[in-house]
Amino acid sequence: MRVAVHFNPEKNNAPECAGKVCEILLGDGAEVSVSPVYKERFSKYSGIEFAELTDSVFDSDFVIAIGGDGTMLRCAKKLIGCNAKMIGVNTGRLGFMASLEADCLEKLLDLKSGNFEITERMMLHGIVYDEDKKYEFDALNDINISGMYSKICDFGVYSGSYQLGSYRADGIIFSTPTGSTAYALSAGGPVIEPDLECIEMNLVCPHSLFSRAMLFSPERTLTVACKSSSEESPLYMSFDGESPIKISSKNKIEISKSRYKIPFVDFYSKNAFHESLSKKLMQSIK
The missing domain is CATH 3.40.50.10330 (Probable inorganic polyphosphate/atp-NAD kinase; domain 1)
Structure with missing residues (x-):
C-alpha cells in the first residue's frame, strides 16, 4: 500500500x-x-x-x-x-x-x-471560447463569474438555443454537490449530498424579489452569456477559488459535468x- x-x-x-x-x-x-x-x-x-x-x-x-x-x-x-x-x-x-x-x-x-467505502464526487467542466482559442478547466467545488467592486452584471443562461433565464446580479455560481456547502451555501443555495450528481446554479446578490437556486441534470450543458461586460467593468471567472481569468461579452462560456470524478474515502x-x-x-x- x-x-x-x-x-x-x-x-x-x-x-x-x-x-x-x-x-x-x-x-x-x-x-x-x-x-x-x-x-x-x-x-x-x-x-x-x-x-x-x-x-x-x-x-x-x-x-x-x-x-x-x-x-x-x-x-x-x-x-x-x-x-x-x-x-x-x-x-x-x-x-x-x-x-x-x-x-x-x-x-x-x-x-x-x-x-x-468510496464516494465518487462529480466535477464540473468549464470551457471559455475566445475567438479561435478555448480554455478548459475542471472544478470540484464551483465555477464563479462576477464583476469587480460589486458592480451589477447581466447574465443569460441557455441550454442549447433555449434561454433558461436572464438575470441581474453581482455574480453567478455553478456548483457541484460537493461545492453546495461552500460559496453556494453562503449565496442561499441548498445543501446537497456529495454523492448525488447535479449542477446547482445560484445568483450572488440578485436584483430580484423572487430569485431561487436552480438544479440541473448532470447531463445538461449550460451556456452563459455575459451581457454587461466592458473594458470599464470587466467580469472575472474563477474555478474553485483559483486565480480568476478576465472574460468579456465576446466570450462563450459552457459549463457541464466533467468526465472526471474524485474518489473520497469514507x-x-x-x-x-x-x-x-x-x-x-x-x-x-x-
Missing part, C-alpha cells in the same frame, strides 16, 4: 498531524511519501520517501491531505486522471471535505483491511455527511 501525504504548513497542528499520520502508516507497513521540501523535518521517520505530490500521486493508492477545505480542494484536483483515492484530515475550522478529524487518526489502520456510516454537517454548521454559528 502506497500513500502520499500532503499538508498545509500554515494550518494549526498540520505538520504535527502529518508526522503522526506517517508514524501510523509506516508502523502498519505502508510505503509513505512526503514532499522533499520537508525532508529535514521528516528524515527522522525511517523508510519514508521524498517526492513531489505531482509525481507520487500516479503510483499511490491513497493521498492524504491535512489542513482545511482549501488544502483538500487543491490536493484533490491533483488526483485527476489517477487511480489514487482522497482522504482529508481536518485541522482547519470546518472541513466539510474531510474524511477524518485530527483526533481520529487511528482509523487510518482500516485502509489496509479495506474497512471503508470511514464512517452512510449518515456521516449529515452528522458532520449538523455538527460543523452548528459550531460555525456559535
Whole structure:
C-alpha cells in the first residue's frame, strides 16, 4: 500500500498531524511519501520517501491531505486522471471535505483491511471560447463569474438555443454537490449530498424579489452569456477559488459535468455527511 501525504504548513497542528499520520502508516507497513521540501523535518521517520505530490500521486493508492477545505480542494484536483483515492484530515475550522478529524487518526489502520467505502464526487467542466482559442478547466467545488467592486452584471443562461433565464446580479455560481456547502451555501443555495450528481446554479446578490437556486441534470450543458461586460467593468471567472481569468461579452462560456470524478474515502456510516454537517454548521454559528 502506497500513500502520499500532503499538508498545509500554515494550518494549526498540520505538520504535527502529518508526522503522526506517517508514524501510523509506516508502523502498519505502508510505503509513505512526503514532499522533499520537508525532508529535514521528516528524515527522522525511517523508510519514508521524498517526492513531489505531482509525481507520487500516479503510483499511490491513497493521498492524504491535512489542513482545511482549501488544502483538500487543491490536493484533490491533483488526483485527476489517477487511480489514487482522497482522504482529508481536518485541522482547519470546518472541513466539510474531510474524511477524518485530527483526533481520529487511528482509523487510518482500516485502509489496509479495506474497512471503508468510496464516494465518487462529480466535477464540473468549464470551457471559455475566445475567438479561435478555448480554455478548459475542471472544478470540484464551483465555477464563479462576477464583476469587480460589486458592480451589477447581466447574465443569460441557455441550454442549447433555449434561454433558461436572464438575470441581474453581482455574480453567478455553478456548483457541484460537493461545492453546495461552500460559496453556494453562503449565496442561499441548498445543501446537497456529495454523492448525488447535479449542477446547482445560484445568483450572488440578485436584483430580484423572487430569485431561487436552480438544479440541473448532470447531463445538461449550460451556456452563459455575459451581457454587461466592458473594458470599464470587466467580469472575472474563477474555478474553485483559483486565480480568476478576465472574460468579456465576446466570450462563450459552457459549463457541464466533467468526465472526471474524485474518489473520497469514507470511514464512517452512510449518515456521516449529515452528522458532520449538523455538527460543523452548528459550531460555525456559535
